[in-house]
Amino acid sequence: MQLPADFILKYQQLFKEPEASQFLASFETEPLHGFRINPLKQATPVQEDLSNPIAYSDWGYYGRVSGKTSDHQSGAVYSQEPSAMYVGEVASPQPGEKVLDLCAAPGGKTTHLGSFLNNTGFLLANEIDASRSQVLTENVERFGMTNTIVTNTDTPTLAKHLPEFFDRLLVDAPCSGEGMFRKDPNATTYWSLDYPKECAMRQKEILTDAVKVLRPGGELIYSTCTFAPEEDEQIVAWLVKEYGFEILPVKKYPQMSSGKPEWADGNPDLTNCVRLFPHLFPGEGHFIAKLRKPGSDSQVNQKPAKNINPAVKELNKEQAQLWQQFAKTHLNTPVTGKLVVFKDQLYSIPEQTPNLTGIKISRLGLWLGTFKKNRFEPSYTWALALHPTDWQKVLTITADEWQKYVAGETFMCDASLAKDWYLLVHDQQPIGFGKVVNGTVKNFFPKRFRFNL
Numbered sequence: 001m002q003l004p005a006d007f008i009l010k011y012q013q014l015f016k017e018p019e020a021s022q023f024l025a026s027f028e029t030e031p032l033h034g035f036r037i038n039p040l041k042q043a044t045p046v047q048e049d050l051s052n053p054i055a056y057s058d059w060g061y062y063g064r065v066s067g068k069t070s071d072h073q074s075g076a077v078y079s080q081e082p083s084a085m086y087v088g089e090v091a092s093p094q095p096g097e098k099v100l101d102l103c104a105a106p107g108g109k110t111t112h113l114g115s116f117l118n119n120t121g122f123l124l125a126n127e128i129d130a131s132r133s134q135v136l137t138e139n140v141e142r143f144g145m146t147n148t149i150v151t152n153t154d155t156p157t158l159a160k161h162l163p164e165f166f167d168r169l170l171v172d173a174p175c176s177g178e179g180m181f182r183k184d185p186n187a188t189t190y191w192s193l194d195y196p197k198e199c200a201m202r203q204k205e206i207l208t209d210a211v212k213v214l215r216p217g218g219e220l221i222y223s224t225c226t227f228a229p230e231e232d233e234q235i236v237a238w239l240v241k242e243y244g245f246e247i248l249p250v251k252k253y254p255q256m257s258s259g260k261p262e263w264a265d266g267n268p269d270l271t272n273c274v275r276l277f278p279h280l281f282p283g284e285g286h287f288i289a290k291l292r293k294p295g296s297d298s299q300v301n302q303k304p305a306k307n308i309n310p311a312v313k314e315l316n317k318e319q320a321q322l323w324q325q326f327a328k329t330h331l332n333t334p335v336t337g338k339l340v341v342f343k344d345q346l347y348s349i350p351e352q353t354p355n356l357t358g359i360k361i362s363r364l365g366l367w368l369g370t371f372k373k374n375r376f377e378p379s380y381t382w383a384l385a386l387h388p389t390d391w392q393k394v395l396t397i398t399a400d401e402w403q404k405y406v407a408g409e410t411f412m413c414d415a416s417l418a419k420d421w422y423l424l425v426h427d428q429q430p431i432g433f434g435k436v437v438n439g440t441v442k443n444f445f446p447k448r449f450r451f452n453l
């Protein structure tokens with residue numbers, strides 16, 4: 001790979017030999033791939049090679065997953081590079097917490113945080129870029145997350161509306177991406193000697209507002225996929241000086257390195273941070289810091305909102321009746337969360353959802369379905385959040401039928417099956433709903449996701 005000359009010079013000066021040469025030589029080696037399995041699903045994925053587990057994650061494996069398997073389509077697996085996987089592990093939110101993933105698309109860390117929360121508490125996944133927030137929404141839905149709202153807004157807006165609301169905040173910051181060079185050599189063309197400094201200014205701008213949403217005593221996890229000290233130790237040193245944050249120790253597994261005080265202001269606590277360097281660690285590279293906001297742990301006065309937004313309503317009488325009838329005749333397990341309606345769409349939102357007026361919402365919790373004239377139609381996204389035992393009528397389908405399903409085709413079934421909505425299950429994972437009518441399964445797999453094998 002053609003590394004920029006200034007990049008080579010910079011790291012030759014930062015590292016001593018022979019480490020500088022080892023670090024630079026690592027850019028000539030192949031990138032590493034990994035994936036996590038999804039603990040929110042009832043069954044273990046069957047199409048992946050689970051023989052290479054990653055030591056620091058209960059759900060992580062080395063290897064590559066295809067986007068065209070039913071394990072992937074059902075959300076049973078999520079592709080994530082091994083060093084990025086350590087961010088979620090460091091964050092490890094506790095069940096019931098209120099968590100903000102501020103820079104969340106495409107959702108690698110959001111889905112990991114969701115694995116820890118196990119659909120408890122409240123997770124807000126935010127992304128400033130509208131089209132990326134759409135991808136984030138799709139990944140959150142595929143993963144079957146019922147406790148997560150996706151927003152598409154800037155940090156000052158969040159700070160204004162949700163001061164001191166969150167117990168835990170992840171800022172996986174936009175950065176100069178030096179840890180992406182192996183995966184995407186084109187990324188080197190954006191790099192210049194000044195680029196890390198420009199990124200650091202943006203990171204400070206984001207953090208200045210981000211710290212306001214964290215309650216006193218709450219934890220901030222700050223991470224980047226770059227090696228630049230300006231964006232890593234120097235940002236952490238700035239957080240300590242400017243806001244009095246305490247740098248908490250992060251466990252280092254073999255091949256992980258400590259943060260480097262000498263690359264910032266010499267604060268010895270910077271060794272509490274973790275660095276994953278590609279010449280030492282099997283992964284692309286990351287920097288991760290865990291910090292505590294000053295102040296007591298006592299709960300701040302933040303009650304769940306009665307109304308989260310003027311456009312989001314309670315069910316009217318007719319909708320409540322339709323829903324109760326549908327639930328009685330289709331569900332084995334009641335839906336958790338608070339039921340709300342936006343236009344004719346029914347959602348379940350986390351009980352702890354605050355008032356989100358003024359914040360642009362991309363995904364208002366779990367979309368359960370649509371009220372049509374005199375009936376309720378379940379949504380594709382709901383199916384992905386269900387376990388097979390939650391639904392009364394389940395239809396297990398073959399690999400051939402799954403191929404037809406993802407291609408958007410109808411397929412045949414036992415003609416004696418009653419006309420109704422069936423939860424379609426393949427390899428023990430729900431993959432969507434089908435409507436059985438006279439021995440045919442009508443296809444409701446969304447057009448935008450369809451593919452051929």
Ligand SMILES: C[S@@+](CC[C@H](N)C(=O)[O-])C[C@H]1O[C@@H](n2cnc3c(N)ncnc32)[C@H](O)[C@@H]1O
Binds near residue numbers: 154155
């Ligand atoms: C490093 S990526 C995040 C990767 C993501 N956490 C994951 O694991 O899949 C940084 C993201 O931050 C977004 N971003 C940039 N500025 C932002 C801001 N002010 N607020 C929120 N997101 C921002 C970028 O569009 C980008 O999607």
